[in-house]
Amino acid sequence: MGGEPPLSPPEAAINRLVLWNVDLTLVDVTLVSRDAYADAFRMVTGRPLVKLAPAMGRPDSEIIFETLAVNGVAVEDHHLPRFLDALTVSFADKHRRLAKDGRMMPGAGDALKAVSRLDGVVQSVLTGTIKGNAVHKLGAFRLDKWIDFEVGGYGEEVYPKATLLQVAQGRAKAKYGSAFTAGNTVLIGDSTRDVQAARIGGAGMIAVASGRSTAAELREAGADIVLPDLSNASEVVAAVARLTTLS
Structure with a gap:
């Protein structure tokens, strides 16, 4: 009695970073996204949307610029921030449709849960989707509980995706104190x-042929591992473990 309380065991070091693409890797909410873009376009320009630029793994910022251009809108400095704000509002208004009109990709929930059990792992997203909408997309299918959104990279950040990956690594280092490099970072996505x-x-690459890129295209682009989809959770975990090293 009167002694010092026992010390709590130290928390395990976070030294594996797994970054997930969102659209066509974890979820498919294409119909809702198209409607949100149409509403946002009308809010910003006062005109109906005639043609939406294809996503093809690109960030929302890039899709917005091209969509404005192909619809004959002379792009000005204010267009991107206004469109991003409008897209956030429009998507939030439609968030109840996500589970109804969209779908979780096969095996996504089990894969996220299984990867979360790896020693020292933190999972986040590297996505062309703006942050608020990424939260809505994953939350609609209860996938958000496996994700640390603070250390991700998002579509409103006007960087190439490779630079955004390094930004995410820097955010993870600032939060968890470990250096994240090609040796302990994995990106899981569906596009070239x-x-x-x-x-x-600078990351290992697990490509899943669940999007618009074929397995052959993903291999040719240089993916380390190509899976047909996420339906075999143990296969996903083995791939992550193979591509990461613990320091």
């Missing part, structure tokens, strides 16, 4: 743009 980002930015 994701593969290019991993190769340039």
